[in-house]
Amino acid sequence: MKLNVNGSTHEVDADPATPLLYVLRNDLELNAAKFGCGLGQCGACTVMVDGKAIFSCLTPILLLEGREIKTVEGLGTIDSPGPMQQAFIEEQAAQCGYCIPGMMMRAQALLQSKPDASDAEIQVTLEPNLCRCGTHMRILKAVKRARELMKTAAMAPASGERKV
Amino acid sequence: MKFGRFLTGLGALIVVGVAGAFVYAWKPEIAPIKPPERASFDQTLIEHGAKLAAVGNCTACHTNPGGKSFAGGLTIPTPFGTIYSSNITPDAETGIGTWSEAAFQRAMRDGVGRKGVHLYPAFPYDHFTNVSDDDNRALYAFLMTRQPVTATPPPNELPFPLNVRLVLAGWKMLFFRDGAYQADAGQNEEWNRGAYLVNGLGHCGACHTPRNSLGAEKASLHLAGGEAEGWSAFALDGSSSAPVVWDKDSLYTYLRQGWHPDHGVANGPMGEVTGNLGLLPDSDIRAMATYIASIMGEPSAERRANSDKLLEEIKSGPITSAISNDQSASGGKGAAIYQAACAVCHENGRPQPFGGLDLRLSSTVNAPDAQNAINMVLYGLPAASGRTSAIMPGFADVLTNNQLNDLLGYLRQHFTDQAAWTDVVQRAADTRTGKYHVSVRPSDGIERGPSNIGAEDQ
Incomplete structure (x- = not known):
C-alpha cells in the first residue's frame, strides 16, 4: 500500500496490520521514532498524522491510507534544522535523547495548531511522553524556545521550516 | 347570567388555586447567622462529616477542577440548560457562611435554600432527603470548617419558564417526596445501612437510574441503568450487562479498590466515586454491596452458567489464535486494528488493574449501547x-x-454474544464535536480537588 511520509509517497510492502513504527524504521529507514514500550505508554514512538500526535507503535498502517505522516526527519535537515530542531539544539535539551523525537513531534503538533500555547498547555500536552533521564526542564525550555522560533520562521519562510 | 356566574366561579377557583400553589411553593427565609467559629464544632464530628462528604461526592460538582475546594462554579450541562454549581464554602457573602444548621438541614431534606428559594434538582435532594439529621449535622460541621472562598458562580443558563424557581415547586409536587430514610423491618441491619447509603447520600440512582422527560428519576426503573457526564451508567439491577455475574463479594471488592479482576477498572465518573469511597470503613462498603446485590437479584440459571463457563475459558488465556485468520466481512479490518492497537495490552496476560482487560469480561463491550466503548477508544484512560x-x-x-465502527463491530462480534451496534458512526461524530459532551478522567478520578475529598487545600 501507499504511505505519504514527510511529503513523499512510498510504496510499502507490508502486512496492513503492521504498526507504522516498524514500517518507518525497517522499511523506510526513518529511524527518528523509537520503540519504547510498544504499549502507547511512553511516547518515544510519537509521530504526526494529519497534524496530530499519535503513537506509531499502536497504529497499523491500514489506517493511514491517504493521510499525511510526519516524522522528525520531516521537520528539517542537519544542515537546515527546522525551528523545533533548532530550539532543541540551542537548549541542548537531550540527555540520552531516546525520548526526544517523540517529544519534538508532540510539541510540533501542539504549536502548529496552537502557536501561542501557554507554558501550562505545553506541560499538559507533553504528559504522555516520558523522559527517564530527568531532562524535563530543558525539554520544556526548548519547546518554549521553539514557540518563538516558529513564529519568526512563519514570518520569514526562507530561514524557517523546510516545506516538505 | 349563568355563564357569567360560571366564569366568576372559575375565576375564583383559579385565584384560590394560584394562591394555594404560592402558599405551597413559598418557603420562608431562615435568618442569617454569623459564620460559626471552628472551635464551635467537635473535631470528631468534623471528621465524620468528611467521610460523609466523600460518600456524597460533594466535591465532584462543587469543585471546579484545579479550583478551590467546594467553591463551586462547575459547569453542569443538563438537557434543560446549563447550571453552575454553587459555592458551599463558609464564605459569608458568596458561600453558605450565613447558613444555620437548620437552613442546611432544610436544603438537604427539602431542596430549599436559606433564603427560601427552591433549589434545582441537579442538587440531588431527591436522594439527600433520606439523610439523617445526625449525618446532616456532621456534614454541616465539615463544610462550615472548610476554607472560606469568595467566589460567585456564573448565572444559570436556563430558558423561561425553567429560570423561574417557583416552577420547581411544581416539579417537587410531581416527583419529590421528602423524609429521612425509614428502615425496612423485613431486612437486616446491613441491608438497611446499604440502602441508606446507596439511595441517600451516595445518590447512586442519580446516574444509574434512567430519567423521564422532566429530568426526574423513573421510580419504576430504580437503578436500571442511566447516564452520567456522557457515559452510560450501567444497570445495577437484573439487567446488568456484566458478562460475569456480580455478587456481594465482587461488588464489595470493586467498590473498595476501584477494580475487580472479572470486571475491570472503574472509569469515567465512576472512578471518582470509588476514589471517594476509599474513606469509608469496610463495613459501609460491604453494606452497599449487600444492598446492590439484592437489587440485582439472583441471576437466571442460564446467566449463571454462561458466567461460570466464561470464567473457565478466561483461565485458559486469550483467544488470539482464533482471531488471526478471521477475515470475515466485519472481522477483517476490525480484527487487524484490534491486533495492532489493542491486543498488545488486552491480551498480554498482565493482571488487573494495570493490564488490559480481556474484552470477553467487559461490561462496556457487552453494553446495550456503544457510548462507553466509543468514549474509551477515543479518549482512553x-x-x-x-x-x-x-x-x-x-x-x-x-x-x-x-474505522472505529469497524473496530467496535469486530469487538462486539468476537467477544460477545450481543447484536452489533448500529449507530457507532453517528454517535462517534456527535461525541467528537461535543454535541454529546463526555468528561474524561483518570481511573482514580480525583482530579478536581487538591486531595481526595478536597478536605485540605494546599
Missing part, C-alpha cells in the same frame, strides 16, 4: 497525576469514525 493508575491511550487522532 489518562494517567492520574502523581500516583500509580491504570491507563489506556486514546485513539481519537488515529481512527476515523468508520
Whole structure:
C-alpha cells in the first residue's frame, strides 16, 4: 500500500496490520521514532498524522491510507534544522535523547495548531511522553524556545521550516 | 347570567388555586447567622462529616477542577440548560457562611435554600432527603470548617419558564417526596445501612437510574441503568450487562479498590466515586454491596452458567489464535486494528488493574449501547497525576469514525454474544464535536480537588 511520509509517497510492502513504527524504521529507514514500550505508554514512538500526535507503535498502517505522516526527519535537515530542531539544539535539551523525537513531534503538533500555547498547555500536552533521564526542564525550555522560533520562521519562510 | 356566574366561579377557583400553589411553593427565609467559629464544632464530628462528604461526592460538582475546594462554579450541562454549581464554602457573602444548621438541614431534606428559594434538582435532594439529621449535622460541621472562598458562580443558563424557581415547586409536587430514610423491618441491619447509603447520600440512582422527560428519576426503573457526564451508567439491577455475574463479594471488592479482576477498572465518573469511597470503613462498603446485590437479584440459571463457563475459558488465556485468520466481512479490518492497537495490552496476560482487560469480561463491550466503548477508544484512560493508575491511550487522532465502527463491530462480534451496534458512526461524530459532551478522567478520578475529598487545600 501507499504511505505519504514527510511529503513523499512510498510504496510499502507490508502486512496492513503492521504498526507504522516498524514500517518507518525497517522499511523506510526513518529511524527518528523509537520503540519504547510498544504499549502507547511512553511516547518515544510519537509521530504526526494529519497534524496530530499519535503513537506509531499502536497504529497499523491500514489506517493511514491517504493521510499525511510526519516524522522528525520531516521537520528539517542537519544542515537546515527546522525551528523545533533548532530550539532543541540551542537548549541542548537531550540527555540520552531516546525520548526526544517523540517529544519534538508532540510539541510540533501542539504549536502548529496552537502557536501561542501557554507554558501550562505545553506541560499538559507533553504528559504522555516520558523522559527517564530527568531532562524535563530543558525539554520544556526548548519547546518554549521553539514557540518563538516558529513564529519568526512563519514570518520569514526562507530561514524557517523546510516545506516538505 | 349563568355563564357569567360560571366564569366568576372559575375565576375564583383559579385565584384560590394560584394562591394555594404560592402558599405551597413559598418557603420562608431562615435568618442569617454569623459564620460559626471552628472551635464551635467537635473535631470528631468534623471528621465524620468528611467521610460523609466523600460518600456524597460533594466535591465532584462543587469543585471546579484545579479550583478551590467546594467553591463551586462547575459547569453542569443538563438537557434543560446549563447550571453552575454553587459555592458551599463558609464564605459569608458568596458561600453558605450565613447558613444555620437548620437552613442546611432544610436544603438537604427539602431542596430549599436559606433564603427560601427552591433549589434545582441537579442538587440531588431527591436522594439527600433520606439523610439523617445526625449525618446532616456532621456534614454541616465539615463544610462550615472548610476554607472560606469568595467566589460567585456564573448565572444559570436556563430558558423561561425553567429560570423561574417557583416552577420547581411544581416539579417537587410531581416527583419529590421528602423524609429521612425509614428502615425496612423485613431486612437486616446491613441491608438497611446499604440502602441508606446507596439511595441517600451516595445518590447512586442519580446516574444509574434512567430519567423521564422532566429530568426526574423513573421510580419504576430504580437503578436500571442511566447516564452520567456522557457515559452510560450501567444497570445495577437484573439487567446488568456484566458478562460475569456480580455478587456481594465482587461488588464489595470493586467498590473498595476501584477494580475487580472479572470486571475491570472503574472509569469515567465512576472512578471518582470509588476514589471517594476509599474513606469509608469496610463495613459501609460491604453494606452497599449487600444492598446492590439484592437489587440485582439472583441471576437466571442460564446467566449463571454462561458466567461460570466464561470464567473457565478466561483461565485458559486469550483467544488470539482464533482471531488471526478471521477475515470475515466485519472481522477483517476490525480484527487487524484490534491486533495492532489493542491486543498488545488486552491480551498480554498482565493482571488487573494495570493490564488490559480481556474484552470477553467487559461490561462496556457487552453494553446495550456503544457510548462507553466509543468514549474509551477515543479518549482512553489518562494517567492520574502523581500516583500509580491504570491507563489506556486514546485513539481519537488515529481512527476515523468508520474505522472505529469497524473496530467496535469486530469487538462486539468476537467477544460477545450481543447484536452489533448500529449507530457507532453517528454517535462517534456527535461525541467528537461535543454535541454529546463526555468528561474524561483518570481511573482514580480525583482530579478536581487538591486531595481526595478536597478536605485540605494546599
